[in-house]
Amino acid sequence: MVLDFNKIGLKVGLEIHQQLNTQKLFCNCPSEIREDPPDGIVRRILRASAGETGVIDAAASAEIEKQKYYIYEYYDDTTCLVELDEEPPHFINSDALRTVLQLSKMMHCGVVDQVHVMRKIVVDGSNTSGFQRTALVSRNGFIEVESEGKVHTIRIETLCLEEDAARIISRNPDYDVYRLDRLGIPLIEIATGPDMKTPQQVKDVAAFIGMMLRSTGKVKRGLGTIRQDVNISIENGSRVEIKGVQDLKIIDKVVENEALRQLNMLKLREEMRSRIKLELNMQTKDFTSFFSNTNSLMIKKNIDSGLRVYGRVYKNFRGFFGFEINPGRRFGSELSDRIKVLGLNGLIHTDENLDKYKIFDEVKNIYASLNLEDYDSLIFIIGNKEKCELAFKKIDETIKSFYEKGLSKEVRNAKDDGTSSYLRPMPGSSRMYPETDVNTIIPDMKNIDIPELISDKIIRFEKDYNLPKQIAKELVFEHDFELLIKKYPQVKPITIAEMLVSAPKEVKTRFNLEIDTESEKFIDIADKILFRINSGELAKEAIIEILVEFAKGNIIDFSKYTTNEDELITFITELISKHPNLNTAAIMGEVMKKYRGKYPGARIMELVKKYRGE
Incomplete structure (x- = not known):
């Protein structure tokens, strides 16, 4: 289905979260992700507290309903009492703050007079304290991004500095396990206005902001270090925040699928309202007895473990639960998402292919016993009575x-396929309140410079050093490149570039040897x-041979690769005297056998021609 994004009124904004390559935000622990076994664990139960408005946030309430506890893994040498919430936060990391101020200047943002750290209530277990510390640094900026043949002005609404959450290790029905290595890593949060009107614009803006962030030289690289949350709405739809889009390659697909989901949900609602008068007054029934001799191994296993099969009738609902809203997802999938947060495995509805579950006969008998019509529907949930009653309440x-x-x-x-699943209600302002353990900060914009953008640096490298574009792209993060150009003016920039970028790749390709x-x-x-x-002691042709020896771990004897012109001339003249009938190419071949890598080929050819009298 091809969508007309202008016609459906698509609006998209981005929230980009980028880890900074500094120590943690409120302590001196390293920002290091570890995979070795932790040194210890603690167990916590989190409770939601009221925000600055005196109201408990809806998202926080939804998390508390799960009734989970949390286990936190820590390391003795790279985590401390701050992450464990057993010690107040230290002063805010000055390097991290400076980077945010630098980015504020790059994005034409107005920096606030005072930076106040706030507590954002988060009780999903990802913070030991039950809140995330965040601070507004600047706002009301803009960037200009080229996309689809036009330059678009994208508003930057806010730029914040906050701490990253703990890292999820495993989720279980009654508890989740987190690791504290990620908790407290500084994050820049950039929130744009809803100014993007097509999926391609979203992709181009996200890529441009990522390039700006990398231009500071202070951000972490690699999977998981940058996360895009995408806020999407269409006309007559609603704002939806899709969290955790890590792969820029699918961000346009995520936007398109969400626009499609909202369109299909609106079509479903129109059909429901035209076909039925909604009455949700049916009671939950225990249908376990109908499955006593079931052929469904999944249901039998659950019943044998002590769980029950509960169900509820939905009059005249045939076709609604099976209504497709996204590739591979139906309205029933949306309802299933909402009850999985309770620790349940989802639901079964009668719009599905019941033969898949091997329960066709059981459902047929239930329909007969309740005198249901073909246009009525049933939902089944497997679990204990308390959770199933709560699940049906949520569904209704x-x-x-x-x-x-x-x-x-x-x-x-x-999700990896570009679709999305329900996570929680949209949080509001009720989850924010002041952090009383961190002093107010007065931003100092003195000596805050604007770094050269990577895109501009690539163009400059191509122009100033006559480099191919691909090599220029790979060199923008090589801080040594321009230092080496200044240090060794007799060496061509392309030789230095190939030394740093191309030569190690060639060693890997030709000799299967790695160079870090x-x-x-x-x-x-x-x-x-x-x-x-x-200094002229070595020819650039020797680079590959030397790097091969280096990659093997051998000690480099540079005398093997150096020569002087007198020795070279002697060899050439003697060769010509012994073999006067050899042509220039043949003489050149013999000389190169001995001196390849020790002297520039062009100079060898020049000498061969000279002493052959050409």
């Missing part, structure tokens, strides 16, 4: 709200090679 509340009010504001979780180009040892050997090329 969701259906009633959808029927009467339309789409709800909600937070959804991005970020290691101090590589920087040292590169410096030694370039020093000798600059």
